[in-house]
Every structure is written in C-alpha cells, then in structure tokens.
Amino acid sequence: xxxxxxxxxxxxxxxxxxxxxxxxxxxxxxxxxxxxxxxxxxxxxxxxxxxxxxxxxxxxxxxxxxxxxxxxxxxxxxxxxxxxxxxxxxxxxxxxxxxxxxxxxxxxxxxxxxxxxxxxxxxxxxxxxxxxxxxxxxxxxxxxxxxxxxxxxxxxxxxxxxxxxxxxxxxxxxxxxxxxxxxxx
Numbered sequence: 140x141x142x143x144x145x146x147x148x149x150x151x152x153x154x155x156x157x158x159x160x161x162x163x164x165x166x167x168x169x170x171x172x173x174x175x176x177x178x179x180x181x182x183x184x185x186x187x188x189x190x191x192x193x194x195x196x197x198x199x200x201x202x203x204x205x206x207x208x209x210x211x212x213x214x215x216x217x218x219x220x221x222x223x224x225x226x227x228x229x230x231x232x233x234x235x236x237x238x239x240x241x242x243x244x245x246x247x248x249x250x251x252x253x254x255x256x257x258x259x260x261x262x263x264x265x266x267x268x269x270x271x272x273x274x275x276x277x278x279x280x281x282x283x284x285x286x287x288x289x290x291x292x293x294x295x296x297x298x299x300x301x302x303x304x305x306x307x308x309x310x311x312x313x314x315x316x317x318x319x320x321x322x323x324x
Contacts, residue, residue: 142157142320144320148294148297148322149294149297151183151295154319157320162187171197171270172270173296177196177214177219177226179291180219181219181222184218194224196226197227197273199211200231211228232276232307234254238250253310254269261292261322263291264300266290267288267289271288271302275306276306286302298322299321300315302314
C-alpha cells in the first residue's frame, strides 16, 4: 500500500521505513538513492547496511551549481562507502547537454519535456526515473530485474518506487511497477 505525503519535502525517515519493509519481500537486490550533499545517502546506506542488497547513491554532477564544485561532502562520501554503498557522480540523464542548448538558444528539448512530464507526479518521481537511467548506464544496476529508486523534492527523500530500469538508449522500456511513497502536493 502506497504512502501519500500531504506535502513534498524531507520525509526520509518514513521513506527509509517503507523501503526497508518492501525489501522484506526479498525480490529486490538494489536500492538507488539520489543525494546531493550525501546526507540522504548516508541515512539510507546506514539504515539498510547488513542486508544482501547493493546501495547506489547518485549525486549531482560536478559543476551543477557552477564552477567545478562537487556538492558531495567528503565525510558523507566516506560514510556511504563505509556502510557498503557505491557513489555515482555523472551527467544527469534528463538534462545534461540538452539543458545547455535550451539556455543558450532558447526553446526546449525532448529530454526537458520528458522531465517536465514526470514532474506531474512530483519532483521525486522525475528524480527516481533519472537516477535509474544513470545507474544503469554506469553498469551499477541491472536492467533485467526490479530495483527500488528513491528521490526527493529539495532536501531529503519523499518518493520511492519499484521499477524495472533501462539504459538511456532504451528509455521507454523502463517500467514503474510500484509506488511506495510520494507527495500528493
């Protein structure tokens, strides 16, 4: 049964509980978590440590806020790895170069339209789909079995789904199988 949050925002504690409960079924071996500073990644990696699953924490790409800044805190990165998690820092699947073209020349790209459409279900849903593609393209999760993806709006986590990931070149083969939680507003 899905949990619907009245408002978007940091519901990380409840999201961790829902993900943990869903993992009890034993049919999912990967959890992919969006994290900017690494704080949310640490919370999930530590809470799920000791299970026979792989945790992949996906960060913003270096330079997301400008310059060559990496928003991932070094201490958080160490804690994620110490808890057995992996970290992926790479270009965003639903923006990247397409966003640069739009900013420089105007208009919008098909990737941005996909991202905006997914945001109809909340920012976290767009993030879940995007990090699934990024992790699959990096070879960190399989595309032939379901995984849990966790995203959020602003800080923390507020969305978790079970999905069958796909690579970017097969994007429309992805299937969202279950919604564990997401905001309704």
